[in-house]
Amino acid sequence: DVKxxxxxxxxxxxxxxxxxxxxxxxxxxxxxxxxRQDPGLGLRLIxxxxxxxxxxxxxxxxxxxxxxxxxxxxxxxxxxASTNQTSMYLCASSFHTGGASEAFFGxxxxxxxx
Amino acid sequence: DQQVKQNSPSLxxxxxxxSILNCDYTNSMFDYFLWYKKxxxxxxxxxxxxxxxxxxxxxxxxxxxxxxxxxxLSLHIVPSQxxxxxxxxxxxxxxxxxxxxxxxxxxxxxx
Numbered sequence: 001d002v003k004x005x006x007x008x009x010x011x012x013x014x015x016x017x018x019x020x021x022x023x024x025x026x027x028x029x030x031x032x033x034x035x036r037q038d039p040g041l042g043l044r045l046i047x048x049x050x051x052x053x054x055x056x057x058x059x060x061x062x063x064x065x066x067x068x069x070x071x072x073x074x075x076x077x078x079x080x081a082s083t084n085q086t087s088m089y090l091c092a093s094s095f096h097t098g099g100a101s102e103a104f105f106g107x108x109x110x111x112x113x114x
Numbered sequence: 115d116q117q118v119k120q121n122s123p124s125l126x127x128x129x130x131x132x133s134i135l136n137c138d139y140t141n142s143m144f145d146y147f148l149w150y151k152k153x154x155x156x157x158x159x160x161x162x163x164x165x166x167x168x169x170x171x172x173x174x175x176x177x178x179x180x181x182x183x184x185x186x187l188s189l190h191i192v193p194s195q196x197x198x199x200x201x202x203x204x205x206x207x208x209x210x211x212x213x214x215x216x217x218x219x220x221x222x223x224x225x
Contacts, residue, residue: 042217105157
């Protein structure tokens with residue numbers, strides 16, 4: 001059974017703090033994703049990684065960076081948290097292209113920046 | 115510019131009737147389309163998918179239809195059940211494996 005685990009369900013951080021969101025998957029997936037979900041805006045892709053140390057910007061990378069030093073772990077970093085980064089953050093993973101490679105999601109991290 | 119659009123933010127359907135959720139896309143390079151279901155405070159769960167070379171895929175009560183010429187897909191749920199009440203996201207995969215999601219449709223199934 002595929003498992004994608006996000007390190008925290010809820011986080012409250014102060015403006016200006018550096019924030020780390022961690023995601024681990026146990027299915028040897030090549031691809032990993034970070035999305036944020038906001039009301040009326042759906043799921044927006046922040047960053048995507050298709051291999052260790054490889055990353056691609058998504059639609060809204062500003063204010064974020066990522067790290068993928070190991071295949072199973074993908075970290076999202078908020079360099080200096082701001083209130084407009086208050087959101088639900090969702091990590092996902094999938095196999096490389098080839099047939100029914102649906103993405104599996106973690107349970108989400110609700111981040112509040114005060 | 116949104117590449118995947120779900121123009122109906124909400125849909126209300128009576129139990130036992132058909133629910134039809136719609137999705138439009140703009141990028142003809144998308145090769146795979148997926149539907150996800152999401153409950154509050156949980157991650158999305160995969161529901162059903164369809165390859166761009168097919169026009170229909172069925173799994174139990176769920177059927178997805180793809181009209182490539184219109185760049186349109188739809189999810190049919192028959193019969194609808196109260197447990198189907200959730201937010202449904204349409205997603206499309208591009209040739210770099212990125213998954214692009216729509217804005218979601220909140221489905222409410224009432225008795």
